[in-house]
Amino acid sequence: MASILDSVDQRTQLVGENRLELLMFRLGSKQLFAINVFKVREVVKLPSLNKMPGAHHNISGIANIRGISIPVINLRSAIGMRPVPINSEDNLIITEYNRTIQGFLVGQVANIVNMTWKDILPPPRSAGRSNYLTAITRVFREGNEEIVEIIDVEKVLAEIITYDIRISDGVLDSGILPEMHGRKVLIVDDSSTARRLVRETLLQLGLEVLECQDGLQALSLLKGWCDEGKKVTDEILLMITDAEMPEMDGYRLTHEVRSDPRMSDLFVALNTSLSGNFNEAMVKKVGCDRLISKFQPDLLVGVAQERLRQVLGR
Incomplete structure (x- = not known):
């Protein structure tokens, strides 16, 4: 075999x-x-x-x-x-x-x-x-x-391994933490467990969370905002997407986002349990901004803070 x-x-x-x-x-x-x-x-x-x-x-x-x-x-x-x-x-x-x-x-x-x-x-x-x-x-x-x-x-x-969503000392940037409150993040993942762990991590920052279960659902949401004349980057701080999902995977979702000039500047982080050089190559190929291995709350928080610093010009 x-x-x-x-x-x-x-x-x-x-x-x-x-x-x-x-x-x-x-x-x-x-x-x-x-x-x-x-x-x-x-x-x-x-x-x-x-x-x-x-x-x-x-x-x-x-x-x-x-x-x-x-x-x-x-x-x-x-x-x-x-x-x-x-x-x-x-x-x-x-x-x-x-x-x-x-x-x-x-x-x-x-x-x-x-x-x-x-x-x-x-x-x-x-x-x-x-x-x-x-x-x-x-x-x-x-x-x-x-x-x-x-x-x-x-x-x-x-259910076998206890994933700790606590954020380590020294990770939180107190200088920008107040700016997190009220900002929204889109999570795209077909696993309810993965969405829950990401959601519970981000809620500690005061962020609001929107959720989609697959790439096609997320793309429909993003295009809907564009069709209404909304700027996607005003609606969400960033999108965190899984790689593997029904109907449309995270790589294809990112490709579609980058191909649409109305939302091509959206910050996209690939959050995946897949390992190795393959993912790094795919991130570069389709244009993801960051790669995060599941489940690492410190890295997740770090990426969210990095994106907010970009928005704030710090």
Whole structure:
């Protein structure tokens, strides 16, 4: 299965074209699930696990992969499915999120599919707020259409790892803090968990927060302001967008903003759990102003303060 991922580095241009590739798998049931290939480092057969006393109940143990100790999260139980016994045919999807490496215990790994973000849809409203999905899509396999549920990994991790949104001493600039009050920031992210963490961080500055769940929704909002004769930079201080989102990703959103002279000067920060040189290259390609790795409140605050200094001419 690792051979499936051998050419991942050659696929990075897909994101800039509003495309993605999904690694599909099952969790001991007929239902297909998926995560973005760009989060995946490799897929291996489940090795022996060492128990970790006192660990979260969704952590099955620690795997030693080429000398690196990796916590293994039982993805089935983490998203609320009935646990089933671990067996030798299970697989381990090793991922990198927010500068941390972890493995997800899954069942059968199916294949990788190339998709467009336009084919990735938000989960139905009837799924409720407590579901573990960021999106759904459809694929055809062996002549049959199957629903694929794309897992909100950030929510899974947030329930295991406590993210601290406190701002470190010395980060806040008291000289401009009063100027923050009443200014607005637009957050664009398909993960409700990610939006909440960014929102709670920015509220500490006195900022007001507007939220959109995908790039297309955000672009519609921005264009609506322009059509009404409003100046986007008067409406919001900056836009903080995720990279991966249904219908339109953050790279394409930024490209569309830069291509419209009515809002091309909007300050755009890419806030992403994707890691590596790929993101740095994409930031330059599409014209984002800053790259912020999730979830680092000090960096988030620093970018907001930097933008306000620009506005104030300080």
